[in-house]
């Protein structure tokens with residue numbers, strides 16, 4: 005079986021620029037909505053994708069297993085599957101495993117084996133390495149993706165899951181039967197890579213634990229960000245923006261204990277001039293601190309990202325707002341997308357519609 | 373008998389049709405290469421005395437002068453080249469070590485010229501620095517590298533170690549008062565203040581008149597400890613411990629007694645007329661633990677309010693040395709490449725000891741990242757940064773900022789005649805002779821330095837805009853923005869860049 009094209013993103017340091025479409029929504033009251041809705045939204049922006057990658061992340065989709073890490077894995081061969089399962093068995097309590105259900109689709113071809121595992125780290129293993137469960141899992145993701153040839157773990161959070169493939173996003177959604185999942189928040193991505201033949205692992209969202217990122221843009225700070233984050237055990241094997249952005253948020257929020265708003269002030273730091281003119285001295289000191297302490301995590305170049313996490317979504321634009329992004333509200337639901345049409349497609353009536361300022365995070369959480 | 377006459381390297385060519393015998397060249401050449409022949413009312417010259425400083429060429433009112441390379445040569449030999457024979461003959465005559473100044477002129481590879489900068493096309497927009505904000509301000513210093521703390525109110529504790537605040541990531545590197553003139557120092561100090569950057573006292577202490585520029589001054593503590601006292605440390609914005617200098621790694625400094633005139637003797641706190649000898653090592657630093665002690669005693673002395681820089685020469689094992697320094701409590705490491713300048717250095721050392729700054733910088737930045745401590749220390753690269761493209765490349769390789777010295781002197785009039793050690797600099801820079809010093813007007817000098825750095829700043833912003841980067845931090849260590857041309861695999865690996873086309 006040969007699913008991998010000759011030159012892959014991340015291999016031999018290959019980096020592929022891409023343009024994209026993103027869309028997301030969250031029900032603040034925690035109501036769970038079918039994945040088919042997000043599929044319809046992203047389908048509207050067909051022109052912004054070119055069929056070389058599409059994907060979704062759903063939150064709240066595994067209520068029956070919500071205390072377990074849900075691993076979604078691509079296998080290029082049965083050998084890779086054996087090797088990976090062997091690794092998982094040695095380190096995790098696997099309480100459920102199955103193939104992820106898919107339907108035959110004329111536009112989705114060359115699918116790898118796609119498996120799902122609900123797991124918890126073995127307590128003995130956790131004790132032995134003195135890590136938290138999150139750290140243990142983060143390490144497993146890195147380990148499997150770099151060391152087990154032909155295995156690619158692309159979703160590892162609790163009560164959430166990523167579904168992605170090479171194809172147009174609306175086809176990817178049908179392929180994965182998203183109508184059978186219901187979540188309180190969904191994000192979607194359609195990809196327009198400039199020249200890659202595309203491979204399944206390279207599609208978005210990119211996820212790490214319960215963080216998932218969809219992103220539209222191409223960041224010019226990439227290598228500065230990558231070389232900084234790699235000091236802390238992250239391995240940017242895919243060499244994509246989304247991968248590094250996910251690791252940055254994981255590092256800032258999980259490792260450094262920053263709030264999302266603080267993390268946003270790192271990656272889209274206010275200009276020095278703005279900091280200098282800020283009247284509130286505490287705000288000024290805080291911004292200056294964040295900008296100095298994490299100066300290498302400032303992201304430049306055009307980007308609009310939607311970060312999904314347990315219980316919320318955050319949307320963020322680059323400081324100059326070089327990429328389009330709109331936010332709409334209807335009742336308890338907040339919509340975010342590259343284009344207004346993607347929102348109107350699933351919610352024709354809106355109470356509110358606005359375009360957030362560059363560098364200004366929009367954070368929406370569910371009330372519980 | 374063996375005759376040691378060596379035909380001069382340069383010939384002064386005077387166009388007698390143009391020369392009006394104003395004798396300005398005679399007055400201006402401190403090397404006494406121009407002579408007036410009263411009998412014929414004509415100028416003539418002593419080519420042997422000319423060091424090719426271009427002073428006479430630029431001041432001659434009728435542009436009658438040019439300096440040409442002498443055509444004299446021995447029998448052609450690719451191995452025993454002219455200069456090699458000449459130096460040998462001189463040594464056979466004198467029995468002395470050869471002395472030189474400024475950076476090595478030998479044709480070692482200049483890696484800056486083999487690195488090319490990226491620009492955006494289509495997938496990523498370039499940014500117009502005239503229309504959009506473009507940030508080149510750099511905070512230079514250490515960050516703790518530990519998880520941030522919060523107060524009882526949940527707010528972040530925003531304390532960070534002291535840092536330098538650079539409006540543009542360029543600083544004037546160490547040149548002591550003594551090796552260069554009062555007016556040269558004055559120009560640097562004024563320019564640093566006007567630009568919002570820093571200049572460096574070098575190892576000669578701080579002249580009282582320049583204390584007013586303290587906020588833009590880096591005070592150096594070198595092995596001779598000249599002019600170091602509590603007030604001196606308190607005066608500066610940062611303290612630099614000089615462990616080495618790129619032009620002469622492994623050896624100290626020597627300022628001859630004849631240059632220790634009254635003012636300099638007071639500033640250096642040594643008697644007039646005595647040689648100022650800085651030993652090769654610091655006699656209290658024989659290992660990294662000793663360095664740590666000095667770093668902390670300087671920090672204690674200044675109550676942890678100023679960053680401490682450790683300056684080292686780029687030598688073979690630079691990455692490991694820098695990693696040790698990063699753990700010694702230093703806030704900033706300054707690396708000086710082997711092409712860096714000097715007021716005087718033994719020729720053989722200047723020309724054959726040390727390694728290029730590009731490779732040293734790349735190796736250090738990579739090593740500190742491998743060890744996960746790059747953010748815990750600032751990194752400054754110096755040793756022949758010649759233009760704004762070199763600055764961009766240095767930052768993309770991993771530097772926070774650069775040091776310039778030769779470039780700054782060129783802006784002040786230096787023509788790189790490489791005879792600073794003679795003390796007769798015709799441009800009023802590397803001299804203490806009052807008649808020569810006054811040729812450099814410090815206000816004009818400062819203005820020219822401001823012009824230079826401002827021009828570079830503009831160019832840096834333009835290059836950053838082209839790459840779609842609007843903050844200098846996002847350029848730092850961003851090696852994907854560089855490609856090599858004509859470099860071999862090993863060189864590319866050390867620099868951590870891909871070859872052009874890849």
Ligand code: SF4
Pocket residue numbers: 386390391392393394395396397398415431432433434435436437
């Ligand atoms: S300065 Fe020029 S014109 Fe005057 S004496 Fe010299 S060569 Fe002649």
Ligand code: SF4
Pocket residue numbers: 384400401402403404405406421422423424425426427428429439798
């Ligand atoms: S040393 Fe300088 S001033 Fe004197 S002749 Fe040569 S170039 Fe002219």
Ligand code: SF4
Pocket residue numbers: 425473474781785786787788789790791792793796797798799800801802
């Ligand atoms: S400073 Fe003066 S002596 Fe030294 S190289 Fe420049 S012009 Fe020549």
